[in-house]
Amino acid sequence: MTALSPKVEALAALHHAPEILRVVNVWDVVSARAVADLPQTRALATAGHSIAATFGYEDGEKIPLDLMLDMVGRIVAAVDVPVSADLDSGYGNPGETVRRAIGVGVVGANVEDRMQPLADSVAAVEAIIAAGQAEGVPFVLNARTDAVLKGGDRPLQDKLTDAIERGRAYLAAGATTVFVPGLLDADSTRRLVDGIGERKVSVIGVPGALTAAEYEALGVARISYGPQTQRVALTALQDLAIDLYADGVIPSSVRALN
Numbered sequence: 001m002t003a004l005s006p007k008v009e010a011l012a013a014l015h016h017a018p019e020i021l022r023v024v025n026v027w028d029v030v031s032a033r034a035v036a037d038l039p040q041t042r043a044l045a046t047a048g049h050s051i052a053a054t055f056g057y058e059d060g061e062k063i064p065l066d067l068m069l070d071m072v073g074r075i076v077a078a079v080d081v082p083v084s085a086d087l088d089s090g091y092g093n094p095g096e097t098v099r100r101a102i103g104v105g106v107v108g109a110n111v112e113d114r115m116q117p118l119a120d121s122v123a124a125v126e127a128i129i130a131a132g133q134a135e136g137v138p139f140v141l142n143a144r145t146d147a148v149l150k151g152g153d154r155p156l157q158d159k160l161t162d163a164i165e166r167g168r169a170y171l172a173a174g175a176t177t178v179f180v181p182g183l184l185d186a187d188s189t190r191r192l193v194d195g196i197g198e199r200k201v202s203v204i205g206v207p208g209a210l211t212a213a214e215y216e217a218l219g220v221a222r223i224s225y226g227p228q229t230q231r232v233a234l235t236a237l238q239d240l241a242i243d244l245y246a247d248g249v250i251p252s253s254v255r256a257l258n
Contacts, residue, residue, distance in 0.1 A: 002135070002136040002137060004102070004105065004107050004137055005136075005137075007081075007082040007083075007105075007107045008082070008107045008108075008137055008138055008139070008140065010042075010043070010081075010082050011043055011082035011084065011107050011108050011140045012138065012140050012176060014042055014043055014082075015140060015142075015176050015177055015199070015221050015222060016199060016221075017199075018199070019216065020212055020213075020215055020216035020220055020221065020222065020223055021042070021043065021221060021222040021223070022040075022212050022222075022223055023043050023044060023045040023084065023222065023223070023224045023225075024041070024044070024045075024224075024225060024229055025044075025045050025046065025047035025050065025086075025224055025225050025226055025227070025228075025229045025230075026044055026045070026046060026047070026050075026075060026229070027046065027047050027050035027051045027053075027054050027071075027229075027230050028051070028054055028071060028074075028075070029074050029075060029078045030257070030258045031229075031230075031233070032044055032075040032078050032079050032083075033078055033079065033257070033258070034257045034258075036078075036079040036080070036081055037257070041081055042081060043081050043082045043083070043084065044075070044079060044081055044082075044083050044084070045083070045084045045085070045086065045110070045224050046071075046072055046075060046083065046084070046085045046086050047086055047225075047226050047227050047229065047230060048063075048068070048085075048086035048087070048088050048110075049086075049226060049227040049230075050226075050227045050229070050230035051063065051068055051071050051072070051086075052068070053227070053230065054071070055067060055071075059227075060088065061088045061089065061091055065091045065097065065100075069100055069101060069104055070104075072085045072101065072104055072106060073104030073105060076104055076105035076106060077105065082107050082108065083105065083106055083107065083108075084106070084107070084108035084109055084110065084140065084142065085101050085106045085108070085109045085110075086109070086110045086226075087101060087109045087110065087111050088111070088112060089111060089112050089113070089114050089116075089124075090111050090124060090128070094111055094124040094125075094127050094128050094131075095124075095127030095128055095130060095131040096131070098111075098127075098128045098131045098132065098139060099131040099134070099135060102131070102132065102135045102137050102139070103135075107137065107139070107140060108139065108140030108141065108142065108176070109128075109139070109140075109141060109142065110142045110143075110144050110179055111124065111125075111128060111141065111143060111144060112144035112145075112146055112179075113143070113144065113145050113146060113166060114146055114150070115145075115146050115147065115150055115151075118165070118166060118169060121145075121166065121169075121170070122169050122170065122173050125141065125143055125169075125170050125173040125174060125175050126173045126174065128141055128174075129141065129173065129174035129175075140176045141170075141174065141175040141176055141177075142175070142176065142177045142178075142179045142202050142222065143167075143170035143171075143175035143177070143178055143179065144178075144179035144180075144181065145162075145163050145166040145167060145170070145178060145179070145180055146181070147159050147160075147162035147163035147166055147180070148160065148163055148180055148181070148182035148184070148188075149181045149182045156188065160188060160191050160192060160195075163178075163180050163192060163195075163196075164191075164192065164195030164196055166178075167180070167192070167195070167196040167200070167201070168195070168196060171196070171197065171200060177199075177200055177201065177202045177221050177222055178196050178200060178201055178202060179202040179203075179204075179222075179224075180192055180201060180202070180203060181203070181204045181226070182204070183206055183208055183209055184203055184209065184210070185210070186210065186214070186218060189201070189203065189210070189215060189218045189220060190218055190219075193218055193219040193220065198219040199219060199220075199221040200221055201219070201220050201221060202220070202221055202222040202223070202224070203215055203220055203222070203223050204223070204224055204225065204226050204228075205223050205224070205225045205228065206225075206226075206228060207228075
């Protein structure tokens, strides 16, 4: 048992529950606290793209790992719920990166395969699980495959076949769930769930996607929103600025959340 054990157990149980786990992605302390204060919040996920953008970096491991983990650690320290971190593809050493993430209190993560050779991607999953075991943490890995998102111009059915093959391999290597980002309709989602397993598939909510309830009915385990939450917040800020430039006023509905 470690100090993180209750949060690990809670996050794992949320992934295995019949109800879909809805995690709203956050990118700094104030966004984390704003979401964590809601009674509906059971866990949080960080958005790597959004944290990188906060510091002026592009997505894709352009932000230094130390800086990323510093922000993730601040988020963990600011809330009581379990936090799953977006760790991109593991910064060249997935096992060590997860070990360091556990050190700042993270109990789960997304780590993407970027369509590397399957054997290499499975080895990365195994390294992550082994790192958790070495730290006494049964790490909750939401193993991401880019088979649909970055599958090029190939037919969708071929991309789904790849996602299923990779997903099964990642589960066999110790992953808790398989994250398949992309715009997934009901038929595609049903095929993924049939191929990977009920309550084993994780999806992203993007414009045009199904609702969380619809994904839940199809057997999906988890839905997150990636950089979309920050984009919504920045859209609201920009719209407010336009209104203020037009001699508008701050709405009376604004809540003090910091």
